[in-house]
Amino acid sequence: MAASAGRRLVLHAMHSVVDWLAFAVWxxxxxxxxxxxxxxxxxxxxxxxxxxxxxxxxxxxRPADVIPWPFHPLELSEDALRALCGFIQEGRPQPDDVDADNLRLHGFQVRDPHRPEPAEQRSCEGPWKPWDRHACTPSTPTAR
Structure with missing residues (x-):
């Protein structure tokens, strides 16, 4: 696959309704x-x-205890996500897991929606976009 030339490319997919897992590594x-x-x-x-x-x-x-299968595919899926991408979606993080709230993905940073953006990043100019709905006013932290 040309997209993985000179690097590692990972595909990871899971569907909890049918306990399906798929991953691939190039x-x-x-x-x-x-x-x-x-x-x-x-x-x-x-x-x-x-x-x-x-x-x-x-x-x-790692036997499955809730489904008639040698192991639970979604447990393997979480371990695949941890090993291949450095984070998990469910379960207890391990000491070497990355904090998913601060993970950079393709140049974008996942932010805590309860933490206001720095003032220099807020702007009231330009067209309104759904993800900018609080762009003109800093958001206030809420109790968790």
Whole structure:
């Protein structure tokens, strides 16, 4: 894949309604690993050698207790997200996890909506955009 030339490209997807997981890793233009599975469909795709974070699942060390499957795909999905992207969506963070609220994604920073923007970034000029609805007035922190 040309988009991964000279770098690592990661795809990660999950759907909690059907307990589906898919992830793929390309290194310097070559597919290294691709996995897609769900309890209802079984293993849809399994290309490449399992990555280190997968090994406990395939060895039977992480059995599922709520679904009839050797392991819970969404638990593997969270471990894939942690190992490949450096953060998780659910569960308890580990000491090496990145703070997702301060993670930079493609040049954009995910901000705490309760923390006001610095004054120099607020502007009342230009067309209104949905994400600028508080651009003219600083937001006030709310109790959590």
């Amino acid at each position: 290194e310097d233009g070559s597919l290294v690993r691709s996995m897609s599975l769900s309890p209802d469909s079984g293993i849809i795709e399994n290309i490449g050698e399992p990555l280190p974070f997968e090994l406990p699942y395939w060895a039977g060390d």
